[in-house]
Amino acid sequence: MVIENVIAAFNELATVHTVLLMLIGVAGGLIAGAIPGFTIAMAIVLTLPFTFSMPAVQGIATMVSVLVGGLSGGLMAGILTGIPGTPSSVATTFDGYPMAQKGKAGLALGIGVWSSFFGGIISAILLMTLAPQLANIGLEFQPWDYFMLVMFALTITASLAGKNLVKGLIAGVAGLLVRAVGEDEAVGMARLDFGSDALLQGFDFIAVLIGLFAFSRLLHDVRDPASARKRLSSNTSGENLSVKIEHLAALVVILKHWTLLIRSALIGVFTGVLPGAGGSIANILAYDQAKKTSKNPEKFGTGTPEGIIAPESSNNAVEGGALMTLMALGIPGDVTAAVMLGALLVHDIVPSPTFIAEEPVLAYSIFLSFFAATFMMLGLQSGMLRVFVLVTRVRMYMLAAIILGLCGIGVFAINNVEFDLWTLLWFGILGVFMRQFGFPFAPMILGVVLGNIAELNLARAVAISTDLTLFVTRPWALFFLIVALFSAVFPVYQAYRGTQKWTLFYLPVACFAVAGPLFMMGGVPRTVLAGVVVMFGAYTLWKRAQAGWAFERDDAPELPVSEG
Amino acid sequence: MSRLNKDAVIAIFLLVASGILFWSTFSIRTPDYGVLSPAAWPRVIIIALTLLSFIYLFQSLKAGPSTAAADADRQPGIRGWFIYWQNPIYCFALFLAYLLTLPILGSLIGGLAFVFTLMCVLGGISGNKLILHAALSLVTVGGMWVIFTYGLGVILPPGIIFSAF
Numbered sequence: 111m112v113i114e115n116v117i118a119a120f121n122e123l124a125t126v127h128t129v130l131l132m133l134i135g136v137a138g139g140l141i142a143g144a145i146p147g148f149t150i151a152m153a154i155v156l157t158l159p160f161t162f163s164m165p166a167v168q169g170i171a172t173m174v175s176v177l178v179g180g181l182s183g184g185l186m187a188g189i190l191t192g193i194p195g196t197p198s199s200v201a202t203t204f205d206g207y208p209m210a211q212k213g214k215a216g217l218a219l220g221i222g223v224w225s226s227f228f229g230g231i232i233s234a235i236l237l238m239t240l241a242p243q244l245a246n247i248g249l250e251f252q253p254w255d256y257f258m259l260v261m262f263a264l265t266i267t268a269s270l271a272g273k274n275l276v277k278g279l280i281a282g283v284a285g286l287l288v289r290a291v292g293e294d295e296a297v298g299m300a301r302l303d304f305g306s307d308a309l310l311q312g313f314d315f316i317a318v319l320i321g322l323f324a325f326s327r328l329l330h331d332v333r334d335p336a337s338a339r340k341r342l343s344s345n346t347s348g349e350n351l352s353v354k355i356e357h358l359a360a361l362v363v364i365l366k367h368w369t370l371l372i373r374s375a376l377i378g379v380f381t382g383v384l385p386g387a388g389g390s391i392a393n394i395l396a397y398d399q400a401k402k403t404s405k406n407p408e409k410f411g412t413g414t415p416e417g418i419i420a421p422e423s424s425n426n427a428v429e430g431g432a433l434m435t436l437m438a439l440g441i442p443g444d445v446t447a448a449v450m451l452g453a454l455l456v457h458d459i460v461p462s463p464t465f466i467a468e469e470p471v472l473a474y475s476i477f478l479s480f481f482a483a484t485f486m487m488l489g490l491q492s493g494m495l496r497v498f499v500l501v502t503r504v505r506m507y508m509l510a511a512i513i514l515g516l517c518g519i520g521v522f523a524i525n526n527v528e529f530d531l532w533t534l535l536w537f538g539i540l541g542v543f544m545r546q547f548g549f550p551f552a553p554m555i556l557g558v559v560l561g562n563i564a565e566l567n568l569a570r571a572v573a574i575s576t577d578l579t580l581f582v583t584r585p586w587a588l589f590f591l592i593v594a595l596f597s598a599v600f601p602v603y604q605a606y607r608g609t610q611k612w613t614l615f616y617l618p619v620a621c622f623a624v625a626g627p628l629f630m631m632g633g634v635p636r637t638v639l640a641g642v643v644v645m646f647g648a649y650t651l652w653k654r655a656q657a658g659w660a661f662e663r664d665d666a667p668e669l670p671v672s673e674g
Numbered sequence: 675m676s677r678l679n680k681d682a683v684i685a686i687f688l689l690v691a692s693g694i695l696f697w698s699t700f701s702i703r704t705p706d707y708g709v710l711s712p713a714a715w716p717r718v719i720i721i722a723l724t725l726l727s728f729i730y731l732f733q734s735l736k737a738g739p740s741t742a743a744a745d746a747d748r749q750p751g752i753r754g755w756f757i758y759w760q761n762p763i764y765c766f767a768l769f770l771a772y773l774l775t776l777p778i779l780g781s782l783i784g785g786l787a788f789v790f791t792l793m794c795v796l797g798g799i800s801g802n803k804l805i806l807h808a809a810l811s812l813v814t815v816g817g818m819w820v821i822f823t824y825g826l827g828v829i830l831p832p833g834i835i836f837s838a839f
Binding site: 159160163276277279280283284286287290294296297299300301302304328329330332333334335338339505507508510511512514515516518519520522523526528531532535538539542547564565568569572573576 | 680681684688695698699702703704705709710712713714715716719720722723726727729730733758759760761762765766769770772773776781784785788789792793796797798807810811814815818819821822826827828829830831
């Protein structure tokens, strides 16, 4: 059955037109990724208007290609100029740039390119094998569970805003509110429209995303007149244009560190599965783990290959994890996946636990395009090095003006509605204010994307039973509630870890709490899992008691706020 | 105005906005069918927003006056504020002009004018820049317009001027 679906999906993708579009998508993503300050989510969101008139498979394959290209494009700028093209390649510069400075730019690029490739392939394999299993678990979810899952996704995304937890939560709630404007999902009544026909239609969420993300980002980037007129990078020398990627030498180095490669890719996949955490977090986590487990941690930061392998394999693996939860549960793992969800919805594809079973060819087309785009990325990255270097010589104001102009045309093209352009403008202004006052974007974007899913499931839950206790007594709903509560407290825990005694109990108590609903779910595997979780909690408690409740050394990395 | 004041002002703004939005939920019609009122979900969200805004206000007031110099490169006064934000203001103003003139100029002429003017405003018009800006505008906006109109079959606003030809 799986083989048949894979073959059918392959036939859908294996057309000259689709392959050409995918190549353009990967190339576009690579270039966008190479531009400092231009995030992957921005690249996808700006590609979306071009794809809406394409058949679903073709459009989605193009978007996935941009995504895969964008994930890898950042490493070129990072290694050659020391300025990461995207937030997900920040850690790559720690060792990639010093290695290039030592005259080994070709080797550094080779390690980066091949680590990205292997990270992507591992992630694609896990996506294809685990997404259907996750969807089977998702079939158990009832409206109460789904509603709580959305609440959990919003809470954990807000908690990743760190010290700005309240601002993160406000942003998430504001996102839900934006989606509530217009006709309601269940019975079609006008809401919060203040008598305006335009507001009655609601805000098109692609226009909202482009306004919040792309528009505001560009305005932020040109805020300073002097830096707006400068080239994106002044570190690009003529020498960089003649660099040759050392593929063979890089492969030998990577094979020597294959355990690190796999471990980092798994960190990436896990981070991707977690709602709200994206490549910007995964690359730092993987780099930190690589340093801690290395025999030569002192060499990190001086141009060691391990410092390139870890972040690059993890950041490319992130999207496999994010697409996994998106495809199987309909919940985006990060901002980029949230934009991808928007792209799927534009093509009338609604991801859910039944999606893979009901639309297997389409689902496997997405899986396969992720796989194929990773191979295309490998080939194109080697051939387009010159373009990456040249693109960093563009002046910011030119880029901003052109992209704003393209936004003006592209947003209109989505629905042929002029109000969407006004939405773009208002949310662009809102985005600038949010940036200025430290409100994170990820919770708001997730709120906008998940708002109607939350409301629909709330309506369904209330229609089935008016008993509201089901939101806290059903095992899955309780599970998501507990995880949401602990993730909400997490920033406070992080702030006081090592100084307050109660923080020593955070992890054990979280383990005991989470085990409760797992026991309630029944069945041997989950009961065993719950037992393991309880034992881990008890062991941690015992270990800390043995240590006389002394504080542990805090050497966890400072994680960046995930923006996408 | 210190950072604290800004946060407190935003919190108060959010509280006022929440009040207005909550009041507007009373004008949402409730049909005879369906169990969950169409006003229920917005009310839940607005109540959550109100509670969070109160916490935000409380935090802002508790933190006390901020001594950190925010936007250190900004001059005081309205003139300083304008100079600091001039580029984003130009972008918004030009985009607003693009929207208002869209029915007349259409996507192609309006888009070209917007990108060209914005480049000149942000980057200056000295030397060969005018030619470069014109060429870039023509290639990018023109290219995009051609792709959408002829490649994707999307009818973009032609505008009164373009329609005349």
